[in-house]
Amino acid sequence: MxxxxxxxxxxxxxxxxxxxxxxxxxxxxxxxxxxxxxxxxxxxxxxxxxxxxxxxxxxxxxxxxxxxxxxxxxxHGLAPAPGAAERGAFLSWFVFVNNGLHTAVMDLIHPYRVSEDHARIVAEAARARLLERMAALEAVAQTRPSWLSADRPGVLGIYISMLLRWMQAFPWAGDLAISAQDFPALLAIAQACEARPAAQRAGAANGLSGPFFSDPEV
Ligand SMILES: N[C@@H](CCC(=O)N[C@@H](CS)C(=O)NCC(=O)O)C(=O)O
Structure with a gap:
């Protein structure tokens, strides 16, 4: 267990x-x-x-x-298994999200950890990086690969959905929030994810309800 x-x-x-x-x-x-x-x-x-x-x-x-x-x-079948034809593409984008998106979101929401004196500059730079990287990810999601699709759950879609929550709900300054509406394929993945009983159960355990990935309360 x-x-x-x-x-x-x-x-x-x-x-x-x-x-x-x-x-x-x-x-x-x-x-x-x-x-x-x-x-x-x-x-x-x-x-x-x-x-x-x-x-x-x-x-x-x-x-x-x-x-x-x-x-x-x-x-548990939530990603292409080692040896599967799609494994390389999946791994590339998973690491992109882990290394390129997650870290930039942390700078958007906690820029003072990088520089207390220049938090605004750090957050703005993180936002610019995020917009560029989200656009790249959106282009991939538009092609609907099996490992990043609103039609079936997977760990990459779950990861991106949580980061979409953070970049909308928790930016260091409200005007730096990034709207999921600008990334329709990623938004659809977050909406599909949060509508599933699995996410609703996990959300409830974390004190969350409603569209907590796609359109979180701020
Ligand atoms: N790179 C780590 C980062 C983990 C991380 O920063 N976790 C935060 C919550 S999102 C935490 O544990 N914060 C507690 C603290 O700073 O005391 C990971 O992805 O697991």
């Missing part, structure tokens, strides 16, 4: 949706950062930086959002 360690509405949300889509037994454990539970010896053994998500698996702990999603995706 899996155990997912997270904080409500943090990056563990995407892994939570993937576990629900996989239909496998799991337990979600929510930690209290204010009580220091992310810095406990037990949690640092799972995630050495004291962050979430961390996933306990039969093979030991897995951490980093991307690693947790890839791990679940290839074991």
């Amino acid at each position: 899996y155990r997912l360690f997270g904080v409500q509405d943090f990056a563990n949300l995407a892994v939570h949706v993937a576990l629900e889509e996989a239909g496998v037994p799991y337990e979600a454990v929510f930690l209290d950062a204010d009580k220091g539970e992310l810095r406990s010896t037990d949690h640092l053994a799972r995630q050495p930086m004291g962050l979430v998500p961390a996933l306990e698996t039969p093979e030991g702990p897995v951490f980093e959002t991307g690693a947790c999603l890839l791990y679940l995706g290839e074991r």
